[in-house]
Amino acid sequence: MSLSDLPILYSFRRCPYAMRARLAIAASGVSCQLREVVLRDKPEALRLASPKATVPVLVLPDGKVIDESLDIMRWALSTHDPKQYLQPEQGDAQQMLALIAVNDGPFKRHLDCYKYPDRHTEDEQFTDAASFSVLHRGQASEWLMDLNARIEQQAYLMGPRPCLADVAIAPFVRQFAQVDRAWFDAQPWTALSTWLLNFQSSPLFLSIMDKYPAWTPESEVVRFPAV
Structure with missing residues (x-):
């Protein structure tokens, strides 16, 4: 799959909701395009994808939009869950x-x-x-x-x-x-x-805290997690 065909994740580095979405995606090993958002100047593409215009927002290749952080986590880990995060050792x-x-x-x-x-x-x-x-x-x-x-x-x-x-x-x-x-x-x-x-x-947390410039339509594609 080419970079342009990957899911798109709108994120903000310091937002805890966006952090946990990135954590799950990184843990799953699923690749996506990362678009870093400046919250005071949100890109129009984010607003078009989700009227809430809050991060994180995941846009899948088929056009489906997931704009709740916990739903993004569950989507990523249902795709691949090598650490068995969805299966707690105790409880259900x-x-x-x-x-x-x-x-x-x-x-x-x-x-x-x-x-x-x-x-x-x-x-x-x-x-x-x-x-x-x-x-x-x-x-x-x-x-x-x-x-x-x-x-x-x-x-x-x-x-x-x-x-x-x-x-x-x-x-x-x-x-x-x-x-x-x-x-x-x-x-x-x-x-x-x-x-x-x-x-x-x-290592998981450190891997999701790299700094990226704010995304614009002219930006190069940023693959996340980095490989």
Whole structure:
């Protein structure tokens, strides 16, 4: 298959949703064209592919569009899953998806309020942005302590090896940690911290964090993962 016939992935390097899509694609070994997007200047091709115009968006060769990160992950891994991410060592797929749903729902809400309090205080009629941020940091931390307890018992979120839940959730824990790294590192979640550090230093994660210039219609095709 020529480069121009590969699926097209619109992505943004630092977005955790885009990260997890790239992680699954890289783990699967499926190749695609990577189009790096500047969020403040989104290309028209992205808007035409998906009216939401949010990354990640995957456009398949037959024209089908997948514009939810978890759906992209499942598409890639259903094509090829050499690490058996879709088959957790403990529990089942429904339990794994339920864990991801908490990350994508309540935890992500608290993360956004912690990281960007000025964008959300009006939603709750809260005038003190700093206190609002600390409140949501604490609420998010309750779930992180639950994750820590899981990892203390079994090394990863659903057993002795990583699965889809680890790959889908880790980019968001990373984002949370980076808001105030000193505070994060001082918390009593040693197992979670080790899990996150191992994730961030893994060959898989490092392989999806290369920097690329913003895509334009005149850009050369970028093959992802790089070979």
